[in-house]
Amino acid sequence: MERSGGGDPRETLRLLWRQGKPRSGRGRPPKITLSTIIAAAISVADGKGVDAMTMDKVAAALDVGTMTLYTHVPGKAELIDLMVDAAWQSLELSDAGSWRAQVTHYAHQTLALHARHPWLRSISTVRPPLGPGLFTRQNHLLAALSETALPPSEATAAVDAIVTFVDAAAATEAEHAQASAVSGEPEDDWWSARQLFWEEIFDPARYPAIARSWAEGGFDRTASEARVNAFDIGLRALLDGINVMAAMAADETHQRESRVSER
Amino acid sequence: MERSGGGDPRETLRLLWRQGKPRSGRGRPPKITLSTIIAAAISVADGKGVDAMTMDKVAAALDVGTMTLYTHVPGKAELIDLMVDAAWQSLELSDAGSWRAQVTHYAHQTLALHARHPWLRSISTVRPPLGPGLFTRQNHLLAALSETALPPSEATAAVDAIVTFVDAAAATEAEHAQASAVSGEPEDDWWSARQLFWEEIFDPARYPAIARSWAEGGFDRTASEARVNAFDIGLRALLDGINVMAAMAADETHQRESRVSER
DNA sequence: CTCGTTTCCGTAGATCGTACGGTATCCTTT
DNA sequence: AAAGGATACCGTACGATCTACGGAAACGAG
Structure with a gap:
């Protein structure tokens, strides 16, 4: 890598x-x-x-x-x-709407970014290039979350969590397209070539939950639809959770201020 | 890659x-x-x-x-x-406790797995090896979520979202350790060597949210602490969101059954 | 002891990053 | 107009790396 x-x-x-x-x-x-x-x-x-x-x-x-x-x-x-x-400089950000709308917009732009540049996933950015692209992203997300009542260190953590999830999900989605393009083998063909796995090797008794989910239609969606669904569900859940954190933080701030004004 | x-x-x-x-x-x-x-x-x-x-x-x-x-x-x-x-075969799973406890346990074991094998992140598994390790993981998570009232296709999506987030966060954490080990340069040293960036290049006026967060202590934690925090926050938020979905699904099932019994 | 079977492995070709040093092309100065 | 300095271009070569090929080596069976 x-x-x-x-x-x-x-x-x-x-x-x-x-x-x-x-x-x-x-x-x-x-x-x-x-x-x-x-x-x-x-x-x-x-x-x-x-x-x-x-x-x-x-x-x-x-x-x-x-x-x-x-x-x-x-x-x-x-x-x-x-x-x-x-x-990352090519990411189109938007200041419009609530912080939730901004983050959601960011998520979809990131999806598009990875679609344009599937190789992004292949590059570890644990020690990121300290350039305008990544700083603009960080600045934008921090600015959006400053609308919430989160204290600075929690806002930073929330941004990290968002970036981690959105980037991973977007990269995964893009990789599928990339894999098909590079190998010249569409995803369906790849699975077809492994049909024999289900016929000869897979043991339902050993993996009962998978077998049951299969029987009940858990895998009826196409692989692509399933991923979109996972992306949407995951993002919504994450933002809900951040919302809860923000509400709690706001409460505490409020209580503190009340105590001060009671003197 | x-x-x-x-x-x-x-x-x-x-x-x-x-x-x-x-x-x-x-x-x-x-x-x-x-x-x-x-x-x-x-x-x-x-x-x-x-x-x-x-x-x-x-x-x-x-x-x-x-x-x-x-x-x-x-x-x-x-x-x-x-x-x-x-x-993945070396992952230690546990059937004990609620589905939430099981998933949380899975998350921490995955963290440990990536710590043991940091190279995992470098390998794209969009077309995964169809072996016992990955099937066991999938089976375990599906079994855990079957405790919720989620319909099969949503349970599959939830598992995907969990895997995406946990894997990405765990991989990121592991990569930091790996980067230090391979390059022989600890994270602190790496940042120190880029001290000149903040002194000579960074423009607070261009990135006001970052500058403000910095001033207010948003970056006071060590990088490692901040990541742990992001991991915990993200996971909790995700599971909260899935919980909400499950409650809604249970409601709908319940209402449907009520309607049937009213006849 | 011989033969078939299975495994071990040396050689060589192709691809890739890049160190080195020479060459080409421009502007400025005389 | 010629010389000199500065800058950019690039051919050659070396060391990694993966792996196709084919021969050598080590075993059991007869």
Whole structure:
């Protein structure tokens, strides 16, 4: 797996925020820029996955020698950081409506983002690229939750929980499409090829709950419908829970204020 | 990224369920078995991540030539499938208590599982290995939720939502530990090396919600504490939401039965 | 002892990231 | 107009890595 946040911090940050010194004018003019490299890399990865995103292919897409890329980017790890942040920059956020509406909007935009860039899931962002894309996301969600009465540390936790769930669910959904596209084998075909599993190997006695759910129609939906359902249910449940937390926090604040005013 | 579910279905299923023909007795006796290969591969990946889990290293750990592995396993993709399912087989489930208690127990065991095997996150299971490990998990969660009044298709969706959230949160937590171990750079050091970001690049005016949360102590917890908090909050919220769904479903069933008995 | 069976494994080709150093093309200075 | 410095381009080569191929080795049966 690719992991972001590996290279020299100063250099990577300079690239993320496009703080390179402006060209002096002297010297051979560049055929490509940082932005065109990132765009080409994203384009390659969109089509065939991160695995297929090799420096060779990116260079070829730009009609440039492979090593030319290294004039603009320290290495592949840094390029991936830049791709991730660029992808998040394309997220369309909305300030309209309640915090719930904003978060729901965010969730659906994230779904679309992962659909556009299925490779996002493949990149661990435990040490995230500290770029505009991810900061904008964090800022937006924190701003939305500041409408609730949650104390700062709980608001941060709530944002983390939202990001974790939404990102995971969106990534899963996108992966299915990606798997079909890359392997050239639609999901239905993949399951059909494993028909023999149910016929020859699966033992209902060993997995009674699965067998019963099957018999009662628990798997009647298409796989895709089932995932959409899980996404909606999970998001709604999560926001309900945050709502409860916020109400409790508001109560406590209120009680404290009452006590103060009673003196 | 590695993606599971790629190889020949029949062969992979045979390996997952250990349905190979028993040895005839004739021929050169094997130095290694399928199980020892899987164990060695897991051991290598545990220490250094999937990237470092090369066929060379696995073979070396078994004191065997690299190509010997291919006598027992069709290729690396299939070996990864086997590793994933073996890992999930090690999950310790519990039938004790309410469905909520069971799911919470599952969540904490999953946390431990990812802590043991941080590489799990790196493997996409959109086309999962159809082995005992994953079936046992699915069966257990479905059985737990059958205690609620949820209709089958909603129970399936609820299980999916739980798996999505728990897996993502547990994986994130594990990744932090893994990142520190592999890079040899503790999380604190990583952030320290990026101190200059806050000093030279971060613009509070552009990200007011982050700046305000910072000022009000929203980031006072250590990163690790904050994640634990997000995990607990998210799980509680999710289960609350499922509880509400179940109550509504029970109501509807009850009303339907009342109508019937009124005739 | 020989033969069939099963397993072990060395070699080699293909693909990928990137270090190194040379080359090409521009502007500025003289 | 020529020289020099700056900047960008890129061909070659090396070390990993996966795995196809085919031969060698070790066993039981006859």
